[in-house]
Structure formats: structure tokens, C-alpha cells
Amino acid sequence: MSFTPDIRLFSCHYTSQQSCAHEGRELQELGFPENVRMTRVACTGKLEVLTLLKAFEDGADGVYVVGCPKDGCHNVKGSQRAAKRVQAVRDALEELGVEPDRVRMYHLPRGLHPEFVDAAREMDEGIRSMGPGPFGG
Amino acid sequence: MIVAERKPLAEIMEMVRDCKKILVLACRGCVTVCSAGGEREAAILASLVRLGMKKNGRDVEVIEGSLVRQCDREYVDAIDQWKGQYDAILSTACGVGVNFIANLRPRDNVLPALNTTFFGGSAEQGVWSEQCAGCGDCVLHLTGGLCPVARCAKSLMNGPCGGSVNGRCEIHPDVDCVWQMIYDRMGRLDRQKEMAKPAPIRDWSAAGHGGPRKQVRQDLTV
Known part of the structure; x- marks a missing residue:
């Protein structure tokens, strides 16, 4: 059975700035999966645990956050805070008996680097191998 | 303040297993300060309960509410605003709040979402320690x-x-x-x-070893 996962990406404004230039055309050309829906946030440190959980409630099969490098965040500790909140959601999913890898944190440099596309592909492949989320989309 | 922490989700999910309509009720007192049971934590818990129930294939309606405190009669009475909207209250207050709801609302099924741990303070951000x-x-x-x-x-x-x-x-x-x-x-x-x-040898009778303690201030009673 073919399965196209619903994946939500919350990305740092700065990390994704160049990726989103030219209406994201370059990103498409580089093979960024179409089933990854991106929401840009001013700083990933502003993301709440609840925001990530709501994405699952809204039907996401997988959720990930892309923030600045751990030691190079534009807002000093924003991406470190985001990583802790992602970890809190991973812990909660595990408590519910759900694969924690359905939510992940990536720290990536600014600019349109191959890693930005690689992270999306890795999430896509990972979620496809896990199958549909258990929350009934 | 009274410090508490969320119970393991498995325990909470077992408590609410057969519920159809749940009111997750936050307390804006101590448990808000110690980030265990304020409005933010209650919203997170409500979301987790919805997700957990969905995963278990159970239909449930989860609503969220909060009280100024759950340890005063005048505030507990405000639960009336959700009348008919729940068959269980999942309280994110400390044990005092859960007891007060049980005392004052004989027909309400009230369940504790937290383990009440100690009287303490915040030693640093995200860290609490027992002091009293x-x-x-x-x-x-x-x-x-x-x-x-x-x-x-x-x-x-x-x-x-x-x-x-x-x-x-x-x-x-x-x-x-x-x-x-x-x-x-x-x-x-x-x-x-x-x-x-x-x-000297200590008299522990004041410590609750003789049953629940009570104090009365005659100048405040009406």
C-alpha cells in the first residue's frame, strides 16, 4: 500500500531564508519532498511543546524542527531551547508507546545547503518506513 | 510553594480509559509556578490525552479550563461553568486541589494528573528542591x-x-x-x-502523625 506521509517542518527563519528565496524554486529543483510542509518561525526557541503536539493532532505522521547550529544560534540559545522541547515531545511519544523518531531536531547552518534537503529526505524516508502515524490522521 | 510533577502518562491514560468527556482543569497557584499544572501544562496534557485516546481507538472529548486556585471553596464553585461538559475532571492541581474538588463536589469524578512531591523552591530555572x-x-x-x-x-x-x-x-x-x-x-x-x-526529644504530634491537621483563626471566621 502506497503511503505518502504528512510531514510538518518548523524551521528557523534564518536557517531557511535562502532555501525559501525565489519562492522555493531552488528547493524544489534540489528534490525537497513535496509532502513536507514548512512553517517558518522567527526563532525555533519560540516553539512550544504544544505546537509540535498540535501538529500530530492535526494529522501529521512526522514532525521536525530545523534550527541554527547549537553553538551558533542567531538568538544565542534559541535552537538549544527548541532541541529540549523536541526532546520533551519525544519522551511523551515514547510514554504513549509511539516511535519517538516521529519527531526530530536538526541543527543546520544558514543558507541553501544540501543538508537542508537531506534532513527532509531523511524524515520522509524514516516516516515512510514507520508507516502512518498512530493518531488516525 | 507546593511542588508537583506530572504522573506517568500510562497511569493517566489508564485512569481516563473509559471517560468520554474530560475536563483537564489547570490550577493557577503553586503548580503554575513549578511548571507542573498551570494552563500551559494542562494544555499539553489535554493534547497528550487526545493523542493517547486516538492511538487507542477511543472517542473522547477533551476540554480545558483553569481556576485561580483549586484549594478555596469560592474558586472551586466556578467549576459550574463547565456543567454537563465532562464526566471526569482531570485535575492538574496538587493533592490539596483534588481533595477540595472531591470535598465540595460529591458527584464529580475527579482524578489526579500530578504527583504532589514537596514544599520547595526553585533553585535555578527548571530545578526545584525541598526546603520545608x-x-x-x-x-x-x-x-x-x-x-x-x-x-x-x-x-x-x-x-x-x-x-x-x-x-x-x-x-x-x-x-x-x-x-x-x-x-x-x-x-x-x-x-x-x-x-x-x-x-531535646522532639514531639512529632504536630507533624501530622496524629491524623489530619487543622487550624482555625477565630478572628477570620464568620
């Missing part, structure tokens, strides 16, 4: 303001014990020996001589 045991017979004036009842693993009144090593507790080596701290502090206050005076 609520023993009903405070000795802080004798110990330089540091509590041996709450902070000594053995609640000794004449410490330190023989297990205090390099200022650390033998039971919890990552914890400072409070009796070493008391000794050092009394020295700084030039009161070290008082340490030679043995503390």
Missing part, C-alpha cells in the same frame, strides 16, 4: 534557617551523622549535608557554641 516538611513545629531559629527535618535524609535533630563525608550526604552523595551547612552557617553567625547543646 511542614512539620508544624519549626526549628529554623535554632539551625540558622536551614531545615534538618526536610533536608537531612534522616531528619536528624542532632547532626551531622557519621555518614557525612566532605560535606555530602551518605544517602545522596550529590546532596549537601544540611548539618554541615548548619554547622558552617552557625559559625559564620558566631553561634557555633549553640551546636554543642543537644536538641
